[in-house]
Amino acid sequence: MTVGTTLALGCVADDYTGASDLANTLTRAGLRTxxxxxxxxxxxxxxxVDAVVVSLKSRSIAADAAVxxxxxxxxxxxxxxxxxxxxxxxxxxxxxxxxxIGPVTDALRAACGGGPVLVTPAFPETGxxxxxxxxxxxxxxxxxxxLKDHPLNPMRDxxxxxxxxxxxxxxxxxxxxxxxxxxxxAVRARRDELGxxxxxxxxxxxxxxxxxxxxxxxxxxxxxxxGASGLGLGLARALVASGRVRPAENGVADVARxxxxxxxxLAGSCSKATLEQLAAAEALYPVLRLDTDALLDxxxxxxxxxxxxxxxxxxxxxxxxxxxxxxxxxxxxxARHGRExxxxxxxxxxxxxxxxxxxxxxxxxxxxxxxxxxxxVDRLVVPAFLVGPEIAPGVPVLRAAGLAxxxxxxxxxxxxxxxxDFFANALALMG
Ligand SMILES: Nc1ncnc2c1ncn2[C@@H]1O[C@H](COP(=O)(O)OP(=O)(O)O)[C@@H](O)[C@H]1O
Ligand SMILES: O=C(O)[C@@H](O)C(=O)COP(=O)(O)O
Numbered sequence: 001m002t003v004g005t006t007l008a009l010g011c012v013a014d015d016y017t018g019a020s021d022l023a024n025t026l027t028r029a030g031l032r033t034x035x036x037x038x039x040x041x042x043x044x045x046x047x048x049v050d051a052v053v054v055s056l057k058s059r060s061i062a063a064d065a066a067v068x069x070x071x072x073x074x075x076x077x078x079x080x081x082x083x084x085x086x087x088x089x090x091x092x093x094x095x096x097x098x099x100x101i102g103p104v105t106d107a108l109r110a111a112c113g114g115g116p117v118l119v120t121p122a123f124p125e126t127g128x129x130x131x132x133x134x135x136x137x138x139x140x141x142x143x144x145x146x147l148k149d150h151p152l153n154p155m156r157d158x159x160x161x162x163x164x165x166x167x168x169x170x171x172x173x174x175x176x177x178x179x180x181x182x183x184x185x186a187v188r189a190r191r192d193e194l195g196x197x198x199x200x201x202x203x204x205x206x207x208x209x210x211x212x213x214x215x216x217x218x219x220x221x222x223x224x225x226x227g228a229s230g231l232g233l234g235l236a237r238a239l240v241a242s243g244r245v246r247p248a249e250n251g252v253a254d255v256a257r258x259x260x261x262x263x264x265x266l267a268g269s270c271s272k273a274t275l276e277q278l279a280a281a282e283a284l285y286p287v288l289r290l291d292t293d294a295l296l297d298x299x300x301x302x303x304x305x306x307x308x309x310x311x312x313x314x315x316x317x318x319x320x321x322x323x324x325x326x327x328x329x330x331x332x333x334x335a336r337h338g339r340e341x342x343x344x345x346x347x348x349x350x351x352x353x354x355x356x357x358x359x360x361x362x363x364x365x366x367x368x369x370x371x372x373x374x375x376x377v378d379r380l381v382v383p384a385f386l387v388g389p390e391i392a393p394g395v396p397v398l399r400a401a402g403l404a405x406x407x408x409x410x411x412x413x414x415x416x417x418x419x420x421d422f423f424a425n426a427l428a429l430m431g
Contacts, residue, residue, distance in 0.1 A: 006080070006081030006082075006083075007049070007050065007051060007052060007077060007080045007081050007082040007083075008031065008050045008051060008082075008083060008084075008239050008244050008245045009026070009031065009050065009051040009082060009083070009084055009086065009235060009236070009239060010051070010052060010054075010074070010077025010078065010080070010082025010084070010085045010086070011026075011051060011052065011053040011054065011077075011085070011086045011087075011088050011232070012054050012056065012070050012073040012074055012077070012085060012086070012087050012088065012108075013053050013054065013055050013056060013088035014056055014058045014059040014066070014070075014087070014088065014089055014090070014100075014101075014104075015055070015056070015057060015058070015059045015090070015370040015371065015373070015374055016037070016055045016057065016370065016373045016374045016377050016412050017369070017370040017373045017395075017412040017413060017414040017415075017417075018055075018059075018088050018089070018090055018228070018229075018370060018414065019035050019053045019054075019055035019088065020035055020055075020385065020387070020395070020396055020398055020411075020412045021228075021229045021394040021395065021414060021417070022053050022086075022088045022228075022229050022232045023035040023051075023053045023385070023387045023396065024229075024387055024390055024394065024395070024396035025229040025230075025232045025233050025236070025394075026050075026051050026053070026232055026236050027250050027252065027387040027396070028250065028390065029232075029233055029236035029237060029240065029247075030236065030240055030245065030247025030248055030250070031049075031050040031051045031236050031239065031240075031245055031247075031248070032047070032048065032049045032050045032051070032248045032250075033049055033050065033051040033052070033053060033387055034046050034047065034049050034051075034052055034053070034384055034385070034386060034387075035052075035053045035055055035384060035385040035386075035387065035398070036052060036053070036054050036055065036383065036384045037055050037377055037378070037382055037383055037384060037385075038054065038055065038056065038073075039054055039072055039073050039076045040052075040054075040076070040383065040384065041383070044383055044384065045402070046384060047386075050239075050245050050248070051236075052077060052080070052082075053088070054073040054076065054077065055374075055377075056069045056070065056073060057371070057374035057375075057378065058070065058100065058104075059089075059090065059094060059095070059100075059153070059370065059371070060094075060099075060152045060153060060343075060371060061100070062098075062100070063098070063099070063100040063102075063103035063104075063167075064103075066100035066103065066104050067100065067103050067104055067107040070087065070104045070107065070108060071107055071108070071111055074108055074111060074112070075111075078112075083220075083223075083244075084219070084220055084222075084223060084224070084225070084235065085108060085112060085223060085224050085225075086224075086225055086226070086227065086231060086232060086235060087101075087104060087105060087108055087224070087225070087226040087227075088227070088228065088229075088232065089101050089121060089226060089227065089228060090121065090228060090370075090414075091121045091122070091123040091126060091128040091228035091229065091230070091394075092121065092128065092135070092137060092142060092145070092147045092150075092155060092416065093121045093135055093142065093155065093160060093163060094147070094150060094152075094153035094155065094370075095153055095163070095167065096153055096154075097163075097166045097167065098167075099153065099167055100167070101119075101164060101167055101226065102164050102165075102166070102167025102168035102169075102172075102201075103167060103168070103169075104226075105117050105119065105164075105168070105200075105201055105224075105226045106168055106169050106170055106200060108224050108226075109170075109200060109201075109224055112222075112223035112224045113223060114222035114223045114224055115191060115192065115195035115222060116173065116191055116194045116195050116199050116200060116201055116202045117200065117201045117202070117222070117224050117225060117226055118175070118191065118201075118202055118204050118215060118218065118219045118222075118225045118226070118227070118231075119160075119164060119172075119201050119202065119203050119204065119225070119226040119227060120203065120204045120205070120206050120212075120215060120226075120227045120228075120230070120231055121135060121160070121227055121228040121230075122135075122205075122206035122207070122211070122212065122227070122228065122230045122231070123228045123229045123230035123394070124206070124207060124208050124209055124212075124230060125209070125229075125230070125393045125394075126229075126393050126394055126416075126417060128228065128230070129206065129207040129208075130160065130203065130204070130205045130206055130207070131176075131177055131205050131207060132174070132176055132177070132205065133159055133160050133161040133174045133176075133203045133205065134158045134159055134160070135158050135160055136158070137416075141158040142155050142157075142158040143155060143156050143157055143158045144158075146271060146272040146416075147416075149327035149330070149331075150270075150271075151270050151330050151334070151339070151342075151343060152339065152340075152343050152371065160203045161173070161174050161203050164201060164203060168200060168201060169200070170198070170199065170200020170201065171197070171198055171199040171200060171201075172199060172200070172201045172202070172203060173194035173197075173199040173201075173202045173203075174202065174203050174204075174205075175187055175190045175191065175194070175202045175203070175204040175205065176205050177205035177206075177207060177211070180204065180205055180206065180211045180214055180215065181211075183214060184214050184217050184218050187204070187214060187215065187218045188218055188221070190202075191218065201226070206230060206234075209230070209233060209234075211234075212230045212231060212233055212234030212237075213233075213234050213237045213238065213241075214234070215231065215234045216231065216233070216234025216235040216236070216237055216238035216239075217234070217238040217241070217242075219231070219234070219235060219238075220235065220238050220239070220242070229394060250387075252387060252388045252389045252390075252396070252397075253388075253389060255386045255387060255388035255389075255397065255398075255399045256388035256389055256397045256399065256409060256429055256430065256431065257431070258431030259363045259364065259399075259406060259407050259408060259409050259431065260363060260431075261361050261362060261363030261364065262314040262315070262318070262357075262360070262361055262362050262363070262364070263317075263318040263362065263363075263364035263365070263366075263427055263430065264310065264314070264318060264319050264320070264321070264357050264362050264364075264365055264366075265281065265285070265318060265319070265320040265321070265322075265365075265366040265367075265368070265423050265426075265427075266320075266321050266322070266350050266353060266354055266357075266365065266366070266367050266368070266372065266376065267320070267321075267322035267323070267324045267367075267368035267369060267372070268322075268323050268324065268346055268347060268350045268367075268368065268369040268371070268372030268375075269324055269368045269369030269370075269372060269413070269414075269415030269416075270324050270325055270326070270327070270330050270369075270415070271369075271415030271416045272416075273415065273416050273417065273418060273422075274324055274368045274369065274413075274415050274416075275324055275326065276420050277368070277418060277419075277420060277421075277422045277423055278320070278322050278324055279420075280420045280421060280423070280424075281320050281423045281424070284423075284424055285317065285318050285319060285320050285423075286309070286313045286319050286320065287319075287320040287321075287322065288305075288306055288309045288310075288319070288320070288321045288322070289322055289323075289324075290302060290306060290321065290322065290323040290346075290349070292323055292325065292329075292333055292342075292346060293333070295323070295345070295346065295349050296333070296337055296342065296345055296346075299345060299348070299349045299352070302349060303349055303352045303353055303356065306321050306353045306356075307353065307356040307357070307360070309321070310353075310356075310357055310360065311360065314357075314360060314361075314362070318364075318427055320423070321350075321353055322368075323346045323349070323350060324368070324369075330342075343371060346372075347371055347372055347374075347375035348375060350367075350372050350375060350376060351375040351376050351378070351379035352379070354367070354376040354379055354380060355379050355380065358380060358405075358408075363406065363407075363408050363409065364408070364409045364410075364427070364430045364431070365408065365409075365410050365411075366410070366411045366413065366423060366426045366427070366430075367410065367411070367412050367413065368413045368415060369413070369414075369415050370412075370414055370415065373412040373413075377410075377412070380400075380408075382400040382403065382408075382410075383400075383402075384400075384401075385398035385399060385400055385410070386398070386399045386401060388409070388429070389429055391411055391413075391418070391422065391425050391426045391429055392413075392417055392418040392419060392422055392425065393417065394414060394417045395411055395412070395413050395414065395417050395418060395422075395426075396411070397409055397410075397411055397426070397429050397430055398410045398411065398412065409430045409431070411426045411430070413426075
């Protein structure tokens with residue numbers, strides 16, 4: 001592969017939509033960036049880049065497995081000279097008390113060295129802000145937002161110092177907004193104070209991109225930070241400001257050059273935003289709502305029904321296939337079959353449908369949902385993505401190049417991202 005130059009930034013993302021969100025942010029900030037699926041195999045051809053985002057599907061798995069995957073990715077990045085590693089987590093801090101943000105941060109700190117790790121999921125462009133350690137989604141505290149009903153990671157505590165402490169071996173402190181407002185040296189002083197009292201991580205407040213630029217500059221003092229795309233923006237700005245990266249023309253338009261073939265949209269996200277986007281799509285495209293009870297009883301038959309639906313319509317235009325359901329229906333299904341079993345089986349069915357669609361010539365595919373995107377991209381065996389134009393904050397067009405059968409354009413939408421017209425906007429940019 002051609003990652004011959006020293007990487008300025010190495011990123012380990014805990015899901016694939018999150019990775020594309022981060023790759024989008026870094027690209028827009030002037031870093032030449034590529035998103036790989038898993039740790040790249042030796043010999044994978046990649047362009048010259050400043051940053052690599054290694055996508056893992058580790059957000060909702062056991063901590064020890066997530067730690068092993070993250071360490072593996074970090075070793076690969078460090079071997080390419082990455083001076084700093086960003087562990088990319090969700091801007092809504094998706095994780096239960098058994099979650100792995102704490103264990104992975106602890107393990108990466110042990111591997112990389114350094115003092116307390118700065119941790120912030122703030123991403124102001126999408127309404128995620130952190131104040132006094134509490135995460136807000138728009139104007140709602142996390143625990144009152146739709147994230148309280150997430151199918152896999154219901155978020156019921158907005159205080160991230162508490163949430164991270166419950167998952168961590170080392171203590172967790174707070175660097176508040178008043179400190180950030182006083183600038184980089186004040187943040188450094190507070191970080192060192194926390195280090196002196198043995199804290200391993202610090203949740204750091206941020207309510208605007210200017211805060212993240214300060215945080216990015218301080219984070220670069222050390223080898224590791226943990227956060228969402230907002231922190232990626234801060235790190236990218238600091239790398240450019242310090243002259244370590246010369247901002248590149250991003251060339252995103254060329255990445256989205258047409259690939260032809262039919263188009264499809266698959267949704268496994270049950271988030272409020274995705275449910276609204278699906279309602280808007282009903283007016284534009286044929287939409288099949290999967291019968292999840294039938295799917296759990298006989299997945300093969302439900303997948304065949306979905307592919308027959310597509311067969312009858314694909315030549316006329318894009319089709320939409322969705323398992324998405326309201327929190328009440330999700331809760332009822334989980335009560336009958338168990339949370340993990342439902343999530344896994346629905347994801348696998350959507351991956352089967354994606355494979356069937358690809359066999360039918362689909363070359364443009366939009367997927368809604370992080371876990372869902374992980375299952376689909378794994379099934380399609382995509383090794384890496386180049387980053388194209390932004391469809392909505394946090395969601396770029398992606399090009400999977402060098403695949404047998406030709407290039408493919410995809411968009412991996414975080415369940416919570418995008419406005420009502422997201423699907424139409426995505427297809428408009430995908431030729
Ligand atoms: N009707 C449904 N009932 C229960 N769970 C569902 C249903 N449809 C999808 N799921 C599961 O919900 C989870 C949604 O997670 P994900 O794809 O990450 O979306 P998001 O990006 O909104 O977090 C997946 O595990 C998916 O398989
Ligand atoms: O930071 C974010 O919100 C996204 O980049 C992200 O990780 C979204 O995850 P999913 O909602 O599970 O797609």
